[in-house]
Amino acid sequence: MFKVAIAGVGGISKSHIAAWLKIPNAKITALCDVRPEQMKGPQEQTGATTYVSFDEMLEREQIDILDICLPTDLHADYAIKAIEKGINVLIEKPISLKYEDVERVYSAAEKHGVKVMVAQVLSFWRDYLYLKELVDKRIYGRVLSGSMERIGTTPGWSFENWMTDESRSGLVPFDLHIHDLDFLIYTFGEPKGSRKYRARGENQDYIHVVYEYDDFFVSADSAWFNKDVPFQSGYRFQFEDALVIFKEKRLKVIPKDGESFFVTGDTGAADSGINLPATNAFLNEIEYFVSCVAEDKPTTEKVKKEELQIVLKTLLDFN
Ligand SMILES: NC(=O)c1ccc[n+]([C@@H]2O[C@H](COP(=O)([O-])OP(=O)(O)OC[C@H]3O[C@@H](n4cnc5c(N)ncnc54)[C@H](O)[C@@H]3O)[C@@H](O)[C@H]2O)c1
Numbered sequence: 001m002f003k004v005a006i007a008g009v010g011g012i013s014k015s016h017i018a019a020w021l022k023i024p025n026a027k028i029t030a031l032c033d034v035r036p037e038q039m040k041g042p043q044e045q046t047g048a049t050t051y052v053s054f055d056e057m058l059e060r061e062q063i064d065i066l067d068i069c070l071p072t073d074l075h076a077d078y079a080i081k082a083i084e085k086g087i088n089v090l091i092e093k094p095i096s097l098k099y100e101d102v103e104r105v106y107s108a109a110e111k112h113g114v115k116v117m118v119a120q121v122l123s124f125w126r127d128y129l130y131l132k133e134l135v136d137k138r139i140y141g142r143v144l145s146g147s148m149e150r151i152g153t154t155p156g157w158s159f160e161n162w163m164t165d166e167s168r169s170g171l172v173p174f175d176l177h178i179h180d181l182d183f184l185i186y187t188f189g190e191p192k193g194s195r196k197y198r199a200r201g202e203n204q205d206y207i208h209v210v211y212e213y214d215d216f217f218v219s220a221d222s223a224w225f226n227k228d229v230p231f232q233s234g235y236r237f238q239f240e241d242a243l244v245i246f247k248e249k250r251l252k253v254i255p256k257d258g259e260s261f262f263v264t265g266d267t268g269a270a271d272s273g274i275n276l277p278a279t280n281a282f283l284n285e286i287e288y289f290v291s292c293v294a295e296d297k298p299t300t301e302k303v304k305k306e307e308l309q310i311v312l313k314t315l316l317d318f319n
Pocket residue numbers: 007008009010011012013032033034035038052054069070071072074092093094119121157158159175
């Protein structure tokens with residue numbers, strides 16, 4: 001049974017904790033947050049020991065896996081502290097705002113013989129994996145273009161408002177757009193070039209980017225607006241022989257020849273019979289990481305150090 005500690009018991013930790021509770025060979029035994037009230041509910045759920053000091057938790061607990069859900073600027077240093085104690089570490093995205101931290105974290109993990117993985121959740125998300133499979137297997141011919149979107153309201157809920165502090169979160173490029181960029185690099189590799197646009201105002205940040213590949217391009221829009229906007233994310237990819245649209249949690253394929261059909265979501269009348277089962281991407285990523293630790297296999301089949309470096313290099317260019 002792997003003993004798991006969670007550092008940072010805020011917004012995203014809820015999805016992680018729910019997933020950890022479904023993993024049969026793991027148990028959350030320690031929780032750490034500077035705000036004790038954050039840990040009350042999760043402590044009752046898990047029976048874990050709580051700490052307000054990360055260093056004290058590392059000192060006192062025997063931990064096999066640390067799951068870092070802390071503000072972004074703390075990820076790399078906290079990960080390295082744990083790695084140096086021989087602990088395997090799952091790190092929420094982004095690994096850091098600093099390019100050199102990728103090497104720092106991965107070389108520490110190599111030196112201490114532990115696994116590390118950045119939780120790039122779209123690489124575990126069924127609707128995105130479906131798209132990757134269409135690309136890899138050329139099911140509808142080659143890609144002609146793509147567009148991706150991730151738009152919502154400027155967050156006002158984070159601890160000490162760290163998310164709207166550029167030095168702590170990196171704002172929209174690092175917080176939001178990173179998901180789509182991670183997926184593009186995972187699926188297509190490094191873009192040959194890009195054109196980037198950014199509109200910033202008080203409490204808002206919008207970016208529009210066009211990534212260029214050899215014979216297609218992908219545009220992406222990511223934004224925090226200073227008004228209540230329902231969060232929306234999705235994509236539209238144009239293939240030679242089909243249009244594939246993921247919007248409002250429904251994935252639809254419109255083939256050049258034949259009837260259109262829904263692959264996920266409300267399948268409606270035009271159900272093709274190939275619905276994907278409902279899955280939880282956070283559970284998938286955590287299960288994958290646990291399997292890498294349990295079977296001593298590299299995490300790089302899904303998340304590669306070199307791809308993280310390309311992501312950070314590209315995002316740093318938005319500034
Ligand atoms: N994969 C995703 O879809 C996704 C979604 C949201 C956030 N995230 C990432 O998760 C991370 C956390 O984001 P969040 O939305 O949960 O933020 P949050 O502010 O809600 O939670 C962070 C928690 O860390 C605690 N904390 C701060 N400093 C600490 C310290 N020194 N020691 C211990 N605890 C400390 C805070 O009290 C807070 O409860 C970020 O890096 C973010 O990019 C990922």
